[in-house]
Amino acid sequence: MQKNHKGKELVAVLETWYAEKKRSMPWRLNPTPYGCWLSEIMMQQTTYAAVLPYYERFLARFPSVESLAAADEAEVLKQWEGLGYYARARNLHKAARSLVVDGKAAWPKSAAEWAKVPGVGPYTAAALASVLKGEPVPVVDGNVARVFARYWMISEDFKKLPARARLAERLTPEIEQAAVPGNFNQAMMELGALVCTPTSPDCGVCPLRSGCAARRKGVQTDYPIKVAKGSVPTRRATQVIIPDEKGRILLVQNREGGLLKGLWELPTVEPSIGLTQVFSHFKLELSTVKVLRKDAEFKVPGSVPLATTTRKVLEAAGFEL
Numbered sequence: 073m074q075k076n077h078k079g080k081e082l083v084a085v086l087e088t089w090y091a092e093k094k095r096s097m098p099w100r101l102n103p104t105p106y107g108c109w110l111s112e113i114m115m116q117q118t119t120y121a122a123v124l125p126y127y128e129r130f131l132a133r134f135p136s137v138e139s140l141a142a143a144d145e146a147e148v149l150k151q152w153e154g155l156g157y158y159a160r161a162r163n164l165h166k167a168a169r170s171l172v173v174d175g176k177a178a179w180p181k182s183a184a185e186w187a188k189v190p191g192v193g194p195y196t197a198a199a200l201a202s203v204l205k206g207e208p209v210p211v212v213d214g215n216v217a218r219v220f221a222r223y224w225m226i227s228e229d230f231k232k233l234p235a236r237a238r239l240a241e242r243l244t245p246e247i248e249q250a251a252v253p254g255n256f257n258q259a260m261m262e263l264g265a266l267v268c269t270p271t272s273p274d275c276g277v278c279p280l281r282s283g284c285a286a287r288r289k290g291v292q293t294d295y296p297i298k299v300a301k302g303s304v305p306t307r308r309a310t311q312v313i314i315p316d317e318k319g320r321i322l323l324v325q326n327r328e329g330g331l332l333k334g335l336w337e338l339p340t341v342e343p344s345i346g347l348t349q350v351f352s353h354f355k356l357e358l359s360t361v362k363v364l365r366k367d368a369e370f371k372v373p374g375s376v377p378l379a380t381t382t383r384k385v386l387e388a389a390g391f392e393l
């Protein structure tokens with residue numbers, strides 16, 4: 073029976089594969105703290121193909137952490153627009169400001185220091201310290217968890233941090249034997265992204281195939297085990313497009329906190345306020361929507377003449393006229 077690769081052998085197999093198969097990414101050509109950090113943040117929950125144009129545009133606009141620190145948050149969010157998970161952009165900007173001291177960048181020197189930077193979790197901290205400083209700390213992201221859940225047939229819920237921490241511990245003796253710890257980490261992640269993919273692992277070309285426990289048993293896609301999620305509530309909202317006479321669209325800035333804070337949105341409306349008005353020759357059934365804008369107090373200008381229907385609707389909605 074073939075055995076799992078261990079220690080130096082596992083490291084060598086992965087490093088050789090990585091040297092041959094790794095994708096060329098701009099931040100891999102000449103790893104700088106700023107480029108690697110930016111790419112790590114952009115790659116969280118986002119694919120390489122989606123990130124690449126954003127990465128290049130972002131760097132063209134903010135070529136250094138100093139220029140990022142000096143920018144307005146609105147401009148940073150603008151460059152991020154479409155990439156999603158905007159808290160990442162806000163944290164990146166906040167972090168840039170904390171990293172620049174007296175006009176110069178003071179970069180973290182270890183995974184522990186990186187983990188203190190806003191928006192940098194334990195996984196990203198390990199990735200950055202291993203690539204930039206050669207620190208032998210294993211990265212356990214979703215890709216790595218999938219590869220080793222299959223390779224060692226580990227029945228743990230890798231969505232949970234303690235399971236990831238245990239896997240990191242198990243991989244520590246391996247990475248300590250790597251000549252270039254950053255390459256070992258990137259090899260594991262790259263293998264998960266390119267070969268040991270979630271639904272169709274390409275075991276025939278996998279450098280770990282001879283030692284993979286799940287492959288031997290033909291149960292690759294049963295790992296990592298899936299743990300049933302609780303149901304997610306559904307919320308419904310309606311957004312309205314209100315142009316002015318010049319064709320400009322009314323947008324409101326979200327000031328309520330949460331993921332969308334600071335972004336501009338179409339006005340969101342509440343369910344309708346119903347009213348029936350009887351005129352001499354027809355009956356009007358009216359639905360009115362109220363634009364939600366919790367940062368502003370609604371006021372009706374006292375000086376304008378109001379149509380009766382409008383007056384009634386506003387009264388029904390609780391406005392003082």
Ligand code: SF4
Nearest residue numbers: 268273275278281284
């Ligand atoms: S042999 Fe298949 S299941 Fe095992 S690590 Fe490689 S790609 Fe994944």
